[in-house]
Amino acid sequence: MFKVRTLGDPVLKEKTRPVKKITPEIKALIQEMAKTMYEQKGVGLAANQIGVIDRLAVIDPGNDFKVLINPEIIWKNKKKIVEEEGCLSLPSVTVKVPRWEKIKVRYQDENGKTVVLAAEGLLARIIQHELDHLDGCLIIDRATEEEKKQAIEALNAYLLRTEFSPAHSHLK
Numbered sequence: 296m297f298k299v300r301t302l303g304d305p306v307l308k309e310k311t312r313p314v315k316k317i318t319p320e321i322k323a324l325i326q327e328m329a330k331t332m333y334e335q336k337g338v339g340l341a342a343n344q345i346g347v348i349d350r351l352a353v354i355d356p357g358n359d360f361k362v363l364i365n366p367e368i369i370w371k372n373k374k375k376i377v378e379e380e381g382c383l384s385l386p387s388v389t390v391k392v393p394r395w396e397k398i399k400v401r402y403q404d405e406n407g408k409t410v411v412l413a414a415e416g417l418l419a420r421i422i423q424h425e426l427d428h429l430d431g432c433l434i435i436d437r438a439t440e441e442e443k444k445q446a447i448e449a450l451n452a453y454l455l456r457t458e459f460s461p462a463h464s465h466l467k
């Protein structure tokens with residue numbers, strides 16, 4: 296199981312590199328990412344969140360698992376919707392993030408097939424969130440200064456409670 300990297304880890308700020316070929320290593324990576332996402336009860340996970348700078352993400356808004364390799368938004372309606380978002384790399388943090396309401400995204404699936412997917416609502420939001428990760432952008436980078444400050448305080452409080460608390464050791 297991979298450890299999900301959290302805020303402060305420089306790999307989260309890295310722009311990922313296009314996947315040229317779907318090798319057995321990439322397939323194994325996809326398996327591990329899926330496992331990690333479900334284990335952490337996330338709805339999406341980008342490769343750099345586990346320290347790999349390949350341009351790929353896995354998502355599942357609910358019984359709909361997808362692998363997005365080299366995803367690219369090729370169309371969006373000109374309307375943004377603001378909603379609260381969380382992120383596995385920022386445990387205990389939620390911030391309001393504006394996202395395009397409807398998008399079309401082009402990507403390769405795990406078999407290398409090119410797919411164009413029209414998405415709206417939660418699915419469109421998750422895809423934009425993961426694409427941001429692949430470009431080294433986190434939800435707090437899209438928040439106001441005040442929200443960003445609060446988010447970092449919430450994250451630090453969470454990390455103090457969990458990683459450094461002796462009470463946590465017997466919970467594992």
Ligand SMILES: [Zn+2]
Binds near residue numbers: 424
């Ligand atoms: Zn995230």
